[in-house]
Amino acid sequence: MSIIDHPAAGLGTLVRPGDPGWDRVRQAFNLLVDQQPEAVALPADEREVAAVIGWARERGLRVAAQATGHNAGPLGPLEGTVLLNTARLDALRIDAAARRVRVGAGVKWQRLLPELSGLGLAALHGSSPDVGVVGYSLGGGLGWLGRRHGLQCNAVTAIELVTADGSLIRTDEVHEPELFWALRGGGGSFGIVTAIEFTVLAVPELYAGALLFDAAQAGAVLRRWRDALPSFPDELTSWASVLHVPDVPFAPEPLRGRSLAILSGALLGDEAQGRELLAPLRELGPMMDSFAMVPPLALAELAMDPPEPLPYRTGHELLSGLDDATIDAAVALLAPGSPLGGLQLRHLGGALGRAGERAGARATLPGEIASFAFGLVVDEASAAAVPAALAQLAALFAPASAGAYPSFVEVPDRTSRFFDPSTWERLRSVKALYDPADTIRGNHHVAPSAR
Ligand SMILES: Cc1cc2nc3c(=O)[nH]c(=O)nc-3n(C[C@H](O)[C@H](O)[C@H](O)COP(=O)(O)OP(=O)(O)OC[C@H]3O[C@@H](n4cnc5c(N)ncnc54)[C@H](O)[C@@H]3O)c2cc1C
The missing domain is CATH 3.30.43.10 (Uridine Diphospho-n-acetylenolpyruvylglucosamine Reductase, domain 2)
Structure with missing residues (x-):
């Protein structure tokens, strides 16, 4: 450069x-x-x-x-x-014995995960290893081990940041506790974070992978998954997706250009348990089955998220549930030939729905399922068709909406809608204390309250 x-x-x-x-x-x-x-x-x-x-x-x-x-x-x-x-703030330190990690603000998950996995450790990272650890953690952090261990922001133990007046502050449960609370889920409005520290988990291996079906089975897969959710323990986090794999070099060779229904998941448990839990889905006869006992690093690639920048639009909603009619209409909207590239449905609940005593501003996520849809915008036709299809999907999901998770919202929005009223007012008060002139801009911005 x-x-x-x-x-x-x-x-x-x-x-x-x-x-x-x-x-x-x-x-x-x-x-x-x-x-x-x-x-x-x-x-x-x-x-x-x-x-x-x-x-x-x-x-x-x-x-x-x-x-x-x-x-x-x-x-x-x-x-x-x-x-x-923050790319140059790239220090990384792992204390394996204490199961603690410290990363500079420029570190992406992809740099950390192989090292952790080699030590038999796992972090509460999300689907894309290309995402920054700090931005992910400040927003909440919804990952493959979330139903058992909650959001990544609540695994954070200390944060170092430079505030609007140029002060370097190290905050944790004891030092500047209100600021520490706000940063854990309240986003990037409170200062420029230079480093964070967080705990990781001892996970030598886990049962994880994906069942791949032809998209023609999408309706059956989504319904069977929805029906199985109440039987899934917190140790299992699963997704049901519809995906039109683009015909591009970064897509895995055998899947390029194919339309699929996918059941993916990670179980903190053994193969026998996993087989029993997934039996109702396997009965549908997947064409590929990659579930196996794997090291935690396997979770970094499980979602097949794009590693390179792309032009796209997205839609997202947290859902209280999914009835048959909604599944059928969503599957019809996502049928091969759809302007949308895919729809992911992630199982929430478990620890994601229970507020820990020491949680930060993002203690829980409401709802049973997080939906996330996307479509590539590559020409005039897709520039019109993708937003129209996303709007149709949003209308379909609206009756079951339980709110939204800000890190999955990729357009300007009203930040207050992501928090309950008392959390929102508390966030604004913290902002007023540390940045009354509103110098630092978060993506989903928290403006200071009037003082
Ligand atoms: C392909 C893809 C997959 C994803 N998968 C998941 C997932 O599985 N789970 C999940 O929870 N999220 C997921 N996300 C969302 C992701 O967590 C958010 O987009 C997150 O904000 C990305 O952080 P970043 O630093 O990489 O991005 P950036 O755009 O660089 O940062 C986003 C925001 O974070 C704040 N921020 C970042 N660094 C700092 C800093 N040093 N100091 C203060 N504020 C800062 C700022 O407000 C900034 O605008 C995904 C996003 C994509 C595009």
Whole structure:
């Protein structure tokens, strides 16, 4: 990358419109999001983070942290905002004996997971290893072990951040506890996080994989999965999906271009238990079955999430349940030839629905199922057809809506709707305490309460 250095100001690297490398540093994961900030800063340590915030404030600018740009859409237009890219804050330390991890704000799950897995450890990461650990953790963090162990934000034990006035703060349950509470699920509005620490789990292996069916069986698979959910223990987290695998090089060879119904899952248990639990699904005769005892690293690729930036639109809803009519209508909407690329339905409940005593702002997720749909936008026809199909799906799911999970919402939205009223007011009070001038911009922003 070509860079412009500003050592005199202590800012580290700052790239401005027209500078070499500009288009690269401003790129989001979703190629439809055209980020046009005032500048992109790439600080290498906390001191430079503080200098960037000071530099921005002197010019009346705001600052938004970004690691990978996986949830850039909700930020909206970036006039008057400096993007602070955290990629260079890349330190990583694993204390295997204590089952604790410390990562800098630029670390992605994909760097951490192989090391953890080699040590017989697993983290509460989500479906895509390309996502940043810090952004994922600040938003909540819904992953394959969630029904047994809850959201990743509540496994966080300490957070270091630079606040709007340039102070470097280390917060945990004892130090600045309100800030610690807000950061764990309240998102990126409270300061620029430079590092987090969290606990991980001893999981030498688990029973995980996927049953792949032809899309013609989607209705039967979704209904059978829905019927089986009450019998699934917290140790099993499963998804039912419909997926039109694109004919692109990063898709696994035998699946490229195929339309599938998929039952995927991870069981903290053994094969015999897994076989018994999945028997009703296996009876439907999958064409491929990859379930096996595997090391935790296998969870990183289970969802087959895209590793490269793409142009796409998404839709999401937390659902209290799914009746037959809704399943049938959703399957019809997702039939081969649909403008949508896929629909994922993730089983919630278990620990995801029980607030722990020490939980942060995102203690639980409501509902029984999290839905997430997407479609690639590659031409004029798909630019019109994908939003129309997503709107149809949203209308279909609306009667069963139990709310929304902000990390799955990829467009600007009203942040208050993601929290109950008292949590929302508490978040705004914390913001008022640490950033009364509203300098730091979160993607799903929390504005300060009037003081
Ligand atoms: C393909 C894909 C799969 C996903 N799978 C899952 C999943 O399984 N489970 C799940 O829970 N989520 C999932 N997500 C959502 C993901 O957790 C959010 O998009 C998350 O915000 C990504 O964090 P990031 O840092 O990678 O993205 P970024 O866009 O870089 O950051 C998102 C936001 O996080 C905040 N942030 C990031 N870094 C900092 C920092 N250092 N200081 C302060 N604020 C910061 C900012 O508000 C920023 O706008 C997925 C997203 C995608 C695109």
